[in-house]
Amino acid sequence: MAVSRAKDKSVGAAQSPMLGAAMFAPAALYILLLIGAPFVLAIFYAFSDARIGNTELHFAGLENFRSILQSPSFRKAVQNSIIFTIVAQIIVLVCSNILSIALEKPFRGRGLVRFLILLPWVAPVSLGTIGWKWILDSIYSVITWVLVWLRIVNPYNTPMWLGEPQLAMASVILVHCWRLIPFSTVILLAGRTAMPKEIPEAAAIDGAGFWRTLFQINLPMMTPILSVAVLFGTIFTFTDMTVVYILTNGGPYDSTQTLPMLAFTQGIQASDLAAGAAISVFLVPVLVLIAYLMLRVAHRAEVS
């Protein structure tokens, strides 16, 4: 392996030393300009007193961080971001596991079902969420309509899906799940298909039932790929602003406030760039930690 890799490298390098760099440049430039530069700028702003409309800029030390930590909105946003992420991930894992088991064996129309399940992931987040905004609307909600028709809710006192704190939180989590399940399902399906067919068969012969095979054989064997799905799902949910922005704008009473949403409200809408930057930068160590932990789990599962 090592030998062949070294050989490949020498062939490419010998032909044109610049080729490798040229091929690599667009990706590097893209990351530097569109991710690296704004990131550095955000860190810079977080330690300043930058405001929209003010050309002067002073070093403010940790003042921004001190002030956001004291803000109840911020604490609520941290709490919500964590709740949304964890609850959504649990639901997504359970559902995508069920779906991947259901979709593994061939049946008539499997291709169509797979396509339909993948749709929420392919559709733009904002469009999908706007659809959900209508589904959860206080007057036109189809969910309410169905529940009324089934005589489960009183037609004169219908639930305000996005207007009551608990229901609003549940709604946001629901939309996150709807969006992430396809992705997770595809990853788990790949993990299942990659597993040698003989392993679950051996488990069946050894006398293991469905649950034992699932929890002691399939899932442990899929740990690396599961942790990839969880890592991606966590980061997608934790950093997502679109869903909350479109559905609730963080309301009612900050009950669905999340960190990206708060950063946007404070930094852009309230013109306090420095506070917004401080909130965004606050996310970084958390995400780095999550990524590190997940990659470690994946690595350990692979080598052990």
Added chain:
Amino acid sequence: MAVVETRDLTKVFKEGELGAVNNVNLETREGEFLVFLGPSGSGKTTLLRMIAGLEQPTAGEILIGGRVVNDLSPRERRIAMVFQSYALYPHLSVYNNIAFPLKAQNVKKELRKDKVEWAASLLGISSLLQRKPRELSGGERQRVALARAIVREPSVFLLDEPLSNLDAKLRLSAREELERFHRRVGTTTIYVTHDQVEAMAMGDRIVVLNQGCVRQIGTPTEVYDNPADTFVATFLGSPPMNLIENGDVIVGFRPEHFRLAESVRDTQKVAFNFRVENVEYLGAEYILSGSLADGRLEGKKVIARLLLGHSIEAGTTYPFAVPEHHLKFFDRATEKRLEPKVDARALLWQ
């Protein structure tokens, strides 16, 4: 321990197509080592998988220990199976791999430990218990798979080409080990292979399969010396039996019975002139290929297997002969073996 029986067992994968297994009737004997032998696609693995309960038969019955098990899941059939790839659980240690079937049966922890240690010592892998399957060699993996199979004392052992992943040298020692293992535990064993040497060496009886049908069931001697049809005749033996079409019959004789006329001592023998076209030296023997040079048999391709001690040159014609009792006759239309009613010499020369 138990006897496995199949009655008109059939498996059709795609409707309208020829079945993978067609009307197979067979019965093992108590404690027997039965080998399913056939080329790839002969249905031997499908047959085994139906007995294991991994494949649902299209028609027919499977009996284990006198009980119809068609509707029982693999776990209820009390069988153990060793897969071609061994199918060890990669994330579990050797100990936990062997303990898995016991856990699935809710065997108590202390008893479990005793049994795992017993199985491991039986197969000489006690020192490997803490390793992961990845850290084992092919032979060690096979032994772990066997230990996992034996640990809950199944009534029947099913082995699906367990030696095919081993290199040639290891295969021989693993084969001997399997034979010794079977003699010691004495459990009824069904062994699937495409390797006729393995089948001959290990089997108490051999079931020869082709295209989903049983061609012959018999001891190694029976299937080798008295093949039921031309398929069995050519599938067993390397190089295969020489078959010569002659009128309504096919005459067959094994390469090792086709010898220089002078060294055939039997009085009842049939002589041929053999034009040797190629000589292969294999150390202990020669493989001679060429064609017959007699009247109406002119040009028929045959192979001879000769021990050392003769000097044979390619391009020369030699007088060869086959002892008469080693000639087999098959019906040309059905390819089934015929009892030699006619005088062999008369048949060959006219």
